[in-house]
Amino acid sequence: xxxxxxxxxxxxxxxxxxxxxxxxxxxxxxxxxxxxxxxxxxxxxxxxxxxxxxxxxxxxxxxxxxxxxxxxxxxxxxxxxxxxxx
Amino acid sequence: xxxxxxxxxxxxxxxxxxxxxxxxxxxxxxxxxxxxxxxxxxxxxxxxxxxxxxxxxxxxxxxxxxxxxxxxxxxxxxxxxxxxxxxxxxxxxxxxxxxxxxxxxxxxxxxxxxxxxxxxxxxxxxxxxxxxxxxxxxxxxxxxxxxxxxxxxxxxxxxxxxxxxxxxxxxxxxxxxxxxxxxxxxxxxxxxxxxxxxxxxxxxxxxxxxxxxxxxxxxxxxxxxxxxxxxxxxxxxxxxxxxxxxxxxxxxxxxxxxxxxxxxxxxxxxxxxxxxxxxxxxxxxxxxxxxxxxxxxxxxxxxxxxxxxxxxxxxxxxxxxxxxxxxxxxxxxxxxxxxxxxxxxxxxxxxxxxxxxxxxxxxxxxxxxxxxxxxxxxxxxxxxxxxxxxxxxxxxxxxxxxxxxxxxxxxxxxxxxxxxxxxxxxxxxxxxxxxxxxxxxxxxxxxxxxxxxxxxxxxxxxxxxxxxxxxxxxxxxxxxxxxxxxxxxxxxxxxxxxxxxxxxxxxxxxxxxxxxxxxxxxxxxxxxxxxxxxxxxxxxxxxxxxxxxxxxxxxxxxxxxxxxxxxxxxxxxxxxxxxxxxxxxxxxxxxxxxxxxxxxxxxx
Numbered sequence: 001x002x003x004x005x006x007x008x009x010x011x012x013x014x015x016x017x018x019x020x021x022x023x024x025x026x027x028x029x030x031x032x033x034x035x036x037x038x039x040x041x042x043x044x045x046x047x048x049x050x051x052x053x054x055x056x057x058x059x060x061x062x063x064x065x066x067x068x069x070x071x072x073x074x075x076x077x078x079x080x081x082x083x084x085x086x
Numbered sequence: 087x088x089x090x091x092x093x094x095x096x097x098x099x100x101x102x103x104x105x106x107x108x109x110x111x112x113x114x115x116x117x118x119x120x121x122x123x124x125x126x127x128x129x130x131x132x133x134x135x136x137x138x139x140x141x142x143x144x145x146x147x148x149x150x151x152x153x154x155x156x157x158x159x160x161x162x163x164x165x166x167x168x169x170x171x172x173x174x175x176x177x178x179x180x181x182x183x184x185x186x187x188x189x190x191x192x193x194x195x196x197x198x199x200x201x202x203x204x205x206x207x208x209x210x211x212x213x214x215x216x217x218x219x220x221x222x223x224x225x226x227x228x229x230x231x232x233x234x235x236x237x238x239x240x241x242x243x244x245x246x247x248x249x250x251x252x253x254x255x256x257x258x259x260x261x262x263x264x265x266x267x268x269x270x271x272x273x274x275x276x277x278x279x280x281x282x283x284x285x286x287x288x289x290x291x292x293x294x295x296x297x298x299x300x301x302x303x304x305x306x307x308x309x310x311x312x313x314x315x316x317x318x319x320x321x322x323x324x325x326x327x328x329x330x331x332x333x334x335x336x337x338x339x340x341x342x343x344x345x346x347x348x349x350x351x352x353x354x355x356x357x358x359x360x361x362x363x364x365x366x367x368x369x370x371x372x373x374x375x376x377x378x379x380x381x382x383x384x385x386x387x388x389x390x391x392x393x394x395x396x397x398x399x400x401x402x403x404x405x406x407x408x409x410x411x412x413x414x415x416x417x418x419x420x421x422x423x424x425x426x427x428x429x430x431x432x433x434x435x436x437x438x439x440x441x442x443x444x445x446x447x448x449x450x451x452x453x454x455x456x457x458x459x460x461x462x463x464x465x466x467x468x469x470x471x472x473x474x475x476x477x478x479x480x481x482x483x484x485x486x487x488x489x490x491x492x493x494x495x496x497x498x499x500x501x502x503x504x505x506x507x508x509x510x511x512x513x514x515x516x517x518x519x520x521x522x523x524x525x526x527x528x529x530x531x532x533x534x535x536x537x538x539x540x541x542x543x544x545x546x547x548x549x550x551x552x553x554x555x556x557x558x559x560x561x562x563x564x565x566x567x568x569x570x571x572x573x574x575x576x577x578x579x580x581x582x583x584x585x586x587x588x589x590x591x592x593x594x595x596x597x598x599x600x601x602x603x604x605x606x607x608x609x610x611x612x613x614x615x616x617x618x619x620x621x622x623x624x625x626x627x628x629x630x631x632x633x634x635x636x637x638x639x640x641x642x643x644x645x646x647x648x649x650x651x652x653x654x655x656x657x658x659x660x661x662x663x664x665x666x667x668x669x670x671x672x673x674x675x676x677x678x679x680x681x682x683x684x685x686x687x688x689x690x
Contacts, residue, residue: 008678018210026203026387030379033192034372044332049370052195053428054328057202061417064209068410071214075407080681082405 007078014074018067025056025063093160100165103138104304110134111308115506124505128267131509132516135305136282139298139520146290146297151549154291154556155222155532157402161296166408167415169296170399172303174201174420176252177259177519178582180306183424185490187431191367193374193382197583198424200383202417204390209413212391213400215601215677217409220684221401223529224394224593225537228615230686231600232608233670235542240615242533244592245394247619250567252393252585253526257283257564258571259519266467267512273572280568282516283523288557291532295524296402302517307422309514314426317433317501321443327429334436338369341439345448345483354475362471362487369435377638385643389586392593395522395529406680434497439483445500447472448483455481460499464492527567531559583642584626591622591648595656603660604674610660617655622648 001009029036033048041047041055075081092099114127148154161169179201186194221227224245229238260279265272286298314327324330347366358364367373390396399416400409441449447458452474455461464470469489472481488496494515498507535556540547547555592615599606599614625644629635639647665671673685 004675004679011678015210018206022203022206022210026199026206026383027380030196030199030383031376033374033376033379037370037372043329045335046370048372049192049335052192052199054425056199057421057425060202060206061414061421063206064414064417065411067206067210068407068414071410072407075680080679082407082681 003078007074007080010074010077011071014067014070018063021063022060025051025059029056093162096162096165100300100304103301104308107135107305107308111506111510114509115504118504118506124508125269127505127509128512129269131513132264132267135513135517136285136520139282139301139517140285142298142301143286143288143290143294146294148290148293149550149553151222151552153293154553155401155536156398157291157293157296159402160404161402163403163408163412164415165300166296166399166403166412167419168303169299170396170412170416171419171423172299172306172517172521173295173399173525174396174416174522175306175423175518176256176522176582177263177515178255179423179427180310180515180518181259181263181491181494184427184430184434185493187428188435188493189363189365189367189490190373191369192372193367193378195428196374196379196382197386198427200386201390202420202424203383204387205413205417205420207387207391208396208400209410211598212397212601213413214406214410214680216397216597217400217403218406218677218680218684220686222536222686223533224397224597225533226541226686227600228596228611229537229541231670231673232596232606232611232666234608234612237608237611237615238537238541240612241593241596242537244589244615244619245533246530247623248393248585248589248592249395249526249530250563251581251588252395253523253530253563253567254571255581255585256519256523256526257567260516260523261568261571263512263516263519267509267516276568276572279516279520279523280564283520283527284561284564286520287524287528288560291553291556292398292402292528295528299521299524302521303419305517306514306521307419309510309517310423310430311426313498313503313507313511314430314433316503316507317437317497318429320501320503321433321437323433323436327433328425331429331432334432335370337440338432338436339371341448342368345439348482348484350475350484354473357473358487359468359471362469362489364484364487365435365439366484369432375638381638381643381646385590385645386583386586388590388594388649389645392589392597393586394533394589394593395525397597398529398532399525430497431493434493434500437497437501438486438488445502448481448486451480452485453479460496463499464488464496469496523567527560527564530563531556534563535559587622587626587643587645587648588619590645591652592616592619594649595653599656601674601677604671605660605665606656607660607663607666607670609663610656610658613659614652614656618648618652621651 037046037048039047041050152158216227219227225238225241228241257279261272261276264278265275287295318327319325323334403409403412437443437445439448440446447455455472469492471487473485475485539555540552596611596614622644625647626641629641
């Protein structure tokens, strides 16, 4: 497998992982919205309510930065990273 | 001051700007103490901020194509994040979101999840790859990846339908705010709003829009957060509302139990002015089915990833790496406002319905409520209404009606904050609506000038001529939008959601598969865009004209149907026709690697 193919395989792996986490917090948990809301969440809010107000939103922010860093590592590993600063 | 030097000095420039704006707020507060009328304060706020944007727009003027189309590709990550957040958060986010949460609770929160979750798709599926491509516009990517004028033209059509649906709502919002703040009739205020928008974008194109959007973000976030924190502290609900409102949320639940949701009769509801609503849904309980919630969130997420005015913001970063990070910053800046909207809705609702608070009106006598100053003001503005349906003389929960905008616009006054805050909120709403309108008008005008005029009609046109065409189109599209906005056909929020559905119907899969599926070809993309848009639009028309719909897909989520058709059409047609040639396949390979030259040259 060429270097480029390996790079793409790894990038795809990261994509699937990112999308899996995204799926859980944007869709998965809301399948059980009513049940989850009976449970107390952070800061004392009902759990589902908390996810819609802050939880899912905050997790998306962290997820994107995490994804960006991981992808950068993959690019560097194969020497595909851009030169210069950002 | 502008150019290289300017980029290095950005933190300082915007630091001084923020300090100046805070100073202006203080001056206005002092002015209020010294007897400035509320009308003068409102005019000062809107006029002062719009004048600043116009100056920034003028200083950013340019005669170069890459500065006009992609701000010279030198916008640093954090600032691009702020600009995107302003581009993204429309008048609807600013003025109507807290109101939506206030009235509809959980069912509406799907929009918060959808409008943030979409950025994960933007970051992982599209933005870095389109940045590597080096395109000026979204149709530029479609046209080059798939080849042929027809695919490019179809992309322009989808872009125009989606963005134009969206932009009329934004110009409408600038008009609403300008008409209230400047006290002029709406039909004229719309054009005042339009001229403000054009001042920001006409001379500098994307460069002007970028630097005004950063300035607008600073105004709108201060205007949103300051009242939320202030009200929370004033009510004694907690100094950091986001972490401390659990008791208030629980208290609203208790009060809902105590009052009960009494349904009003048809005859009674007919007396309520149009556009106002009562509290009929639980605040924090789950009041929508899983599919209703998820389908709306999903439609908004896929729509986010297909809206060209957002995508093109990531064409302005210096590198692919920066584009990825910049998406994270964008969402962070959006998160600051979105996570505050539910808190504002909670504070607003509690302060109105809790009889144990001095501001609470439920349980008071109707005559007493009708004599409150702020009630009279907002009743006159057609945003509040009470009526004694059961004739017992006291106000019940089901006898109090409010407009969605009132949550943001009236809560500061209800909580007893000085008028200077209301002026600030007007400036914030204006900034939110203007920044989104800027981005949208520019996206449409750029697509038509670059992709239709330059790439299809006259590929030999010189830069100067191209930029004249781009600017003329900007004015024409702006006026068309304002003219339609002046007719006031559709409410602000409805048309915003439609724009997402149109965009995802026509563009989501052609964009994503263009990067992620090498086998996708021109015929497939054209079929995907055309059938997706047409089927989505047909579904909307069908449901609007009384059709029952299927699978629980409503007029707010018709993009789910449109994009499914688009996906099937694109895959089937691609597989039935020839695979893309070797050069195209190589191009896709190159897009997947951040290093190396972009596909399209710096000047193209």
